[in-house]
Structures are given as structure tokens and as C-alpha cells.
Amino acid sequence: MRSRDAVRRAASEVFAGDAKQSAARVSVLANIALTGVKLAAAVATRSVSVLSEALHSGLDLVAALMALFAVRRSRQAADADHQFGHGKFESISGLVEGTLIVVAVLLIFWSAADRMISGRVHLSRPGLGVGVMALSAVVNIFVSRLLFRVARATDSVALEADAWHLRTDVWTSAGVFSGLAIITLGRQLGFEEAAHLDPLIAIGVALVILRAAWHIMRQCWDHLVDRSLPADELEAVHALLRQHYPQFANYHRLRTRKAGATRHVDLHLVVSGKQSVADAHALCDHLEADLTALLPDTEVMIHVEPEANNE
Numbered sequence: 001m002r003s004r005d006a007v008r009r010a011a012s013e014v015f016a017g018d019a020k021q022s023a024a025r026v027s028v029l030a031n032i033a034l035t036g037v038k039l040a041a042a043v044a045t046r047s048v049s050v051l052s053e054a055l056h057s058g059l060d061l062v063a064a065l066m067a068l069f070a071v072r073r074s075r076q077a078a079d080a081d082h083q084f085g086h087g088k089f090e091s092i093s094g095l096v097e098g099t100l101i102v103v104a105v106l107l108i109f110w111s112a113a114d115r116m117i118s119g120r121v122h123l124s125r126p127g128l129g130v131g132v133m134a135l136s137a138v139v140n141i142f143v144s145r146l147l148f149r150v151a152r153a154t155d156s157v158a159l160e161a162d163a164w165h166l167r168t169d170v171w172t173s174a175g176v177f178s179g180l181a182i183i184t185l186g187r188q189l190g191f192e193e194a195a196h197l198d199p200l201i202a203i204g205v206a207l208v209i210l211r212a213a214w215h216i217m218r219q220c221w222d223h224l225v226d227r228s229l230p231a232d233e234l235e236a237v238h239a240l241l242r243q244h245y246p247q248f249a250n251y252h253r254l255r256t257r258k259a260g261a262t263r264h265v266d267l268h269l270v271v272s273g274k275q276s277v278a279d280a281h282a283l284c285d286h287l288e289a290d291l292t293a294l295l296p297d298t299e300v301m302i303h304v305e306p307e308a309n310n311e
Contacts, residue, residue, distance in 0.1 A: 020159055023150040024068035027162050030143045031061035034136050034169075041132040049176045049201040050129045052108040053136065056172060056209060059104045060165045063097040091223035091259070094161035098217030101165070101209055108206040112199035126180045126187070133177035140166045140173065155297060161216045168212040172205040226257040229265075233295060237265060240294055247283055248272075249307045265291060266301035273306040280304045 038054035041047075147163035150156065179201035228234060234256060241251055250270040257264050269287070271280050288300040 019150050020154050020156050023147050027064040031064050035061050041129050045129045047129050049198045052202040052205050055104050059100050063162050063165050066093045091220045094216050094220035097161050098213045101213035105206045105210045108202050112202040116199045126184045129180040133173045137170050137173040140170045164212050223258050229256040263295050263298040268303045270305050270307050
């Protein structure tokens with residue numbers, strides 16, 4: 001039974017690893033294309049909001065490359081130097097991605113503030129920017145949906161961080177699209193002052209990006225400092241153990257954490273002093289199987305104690 005479970009788990013891990021790498025590659029290719037198109041549009045339109053979007057996509061490309069590296073590295077088996085596996089490479093990747101987003105926000109703020117203070121807001125061909133932003137939003141909707149789907153199926157922090165990058169790109173592209181459309185319409189109506197909306201839109205883009213960075217960095221930091229599993233998952237573990245009370249006397253020292261997509265659960269199980277080693281071992285196997293079914297990709301460690309020695 002255990003050998004069949006091991007085979008199924010190994011097959012599942014291989015499938016998840018392939019799916020994560022494929023999704024990461026799609027993200028890399030999409031971001032290469034969008035970064036190039038947005039940079040060309042920024043030069044042609046001289047728009048700081050389009051430039052902020054090009055910078056955003058450039059950081060998304062860096063993030064996608066890091067996610068691709070992280071999912072490849074995290075799926076490697078445990079070795080002598082990393083005996084608990086390589087799952088935290090995903091968390092490190094997500095934390096660095098969040099830091100890069102903060103850097104991008106500061107650059108966008110600086111560029112937008114400079115144009116607002118100096119009054120140098122001279123756009124050319126804003127309609128071109130409208131078309132590029134529409135294209136960007138459509139592409140990122142499809143790619144972010146793919147990444148979110150694979151991230152949820154494989155519990156990948158790195159892919160989820162990458163998906164959030166692209167999802168914020170959808171929102172910000174839509175905002176820049178709307179602003180440039182208003183500027184284009186204003187020009188046709190002879191209202192040139194509408195161009196001053198451009199740096200304001202860029203600041204709005206930066207604020208949206210900053211919120212996404214905070215979400216990503218907080219989640220990855222929790223993994224790196226071995227924060228316990230979320231309250232709902234922890235309660236589910238307690239509920240499962242309580243269901244098995246007739247088979248053991250008590251449990252204590254329950255500890256949980258997460259590294260990448262892998263959860264770790266360990267506890268001390270108190271059994272009757274009259275219970276044989278074989279029976280206690282079988283009970284541990286049963287609990288491990290139930291916990292793994294409850295929370296996929298979970299490593300379980302159970303220390304058995306005789307009831308008489310329980311303090």
C-alpha cells in the first residue's frame with residue numbers, strides 16, 4: 001500500500017513540476033514581447049504612464065525568469081546540503097520579486113513627480129499608446145489566468161507571485177488605456193491640458209503596484225520565517241486528529257510550517273503503554289496518509305510516546 005502511495009505521489013510531483021515549468025515559460029515569453037512593445041510605444045508617445053507600464057512589464061519579465069528558476073530549483077529532491085528539500089527557493093524568489101516591484105514604484109513616482117513639477121508634459125500619438133495598452137491587458141488576462149490556475153493546482157508561491165504581477169499589469173494597463181483615451185479625445189476637442197493626466201495616471205499605477213508588492217512580500221516572508229500554517233488549515237489538522245481519539249490517548253507539541261509548496265507537520269502522539277510497536281507504527285502510517293490526503297504535498301513527522309511517560 002505504501003509503495004503504491006509513494007508511486008502516486010512521485011507521479012503527481014513530476015506532473016506538477018512540468019506544469020509549473022510550462023506556465024513559467026509562457027510568462028517569460030509573454031513578458032519579453034510586451035516589454036519590447038511598451039518600450040517602443042513609450043519612445044514614440046513620450047508618455048510617462050506608458051513608460052511606467054514598460055518598466056512594470058520589464059520587472060514582470062525579471063520576475064518570470066526568477067519564477068522559472070525557482071520552480072526548477074524547488075522541485076529538486078532533497079540532498080546532503082538541503083535535507084528538507086528546496087521549497088524555500090520559491091519563497092526567496094517571491095520576496096526578491098516584491099522588492100523589485102518597490103524599486104519600480106519609486107522610479108515611477110520620481111518620473112511622474114518630475115513632469116508634474118516641471119510641467120513638461122508633451123505627448124505625441126497617444127492613440128498608439130491606447131492600442132498597446134489594450135493589447136497588454138488582453139495578453140496579461142490570459143497569461144495571469146493560466147498562472148493562477150497552475151499555482152493553485154500545484155500550490156506554487158513563485159507562480160502565484162508572478163500571476164499577481166501580471167494581474168496588476170492588467171489593472172494598470174486598463175488605467176493607462178483610459179487616461180490616454182481621454183487625452184486623445186481631449187486633443188481632438190482642442191483641450192491640450194488633458195495631457196497633464198499622464199503623470200497622475202502613472203502615480204495611480206505605482207500605488208496599485210505597491211499594494212501587490214506588499215501582498216507578495218508578506219506571504220513569502222511568512223514562509224521564510226517558518227510561520228505556522230493558516231488558521232483554517234491548522235484547525236483542519238486538529239479536527240482530523242480529534243476524529244482519531246479512540247485510537248490514541250492524546251497528542252501535543254503540534255508544529256506546522258510551509259516551505260514553497262510543501263507543508264510540514266510534526267507532533268507527539270501519546271498511545272497506550274500496552275500498545276505494540278507494530279500497532280503504533282501502523283497508526284502513524286494511517287494518520288500520515290489521512291493528513292496527506294487532507295493537505296496535499298505534506299511531510300508528516302510523528303513522535304510516539306507511551307501514555308505512562310506523558311507529563
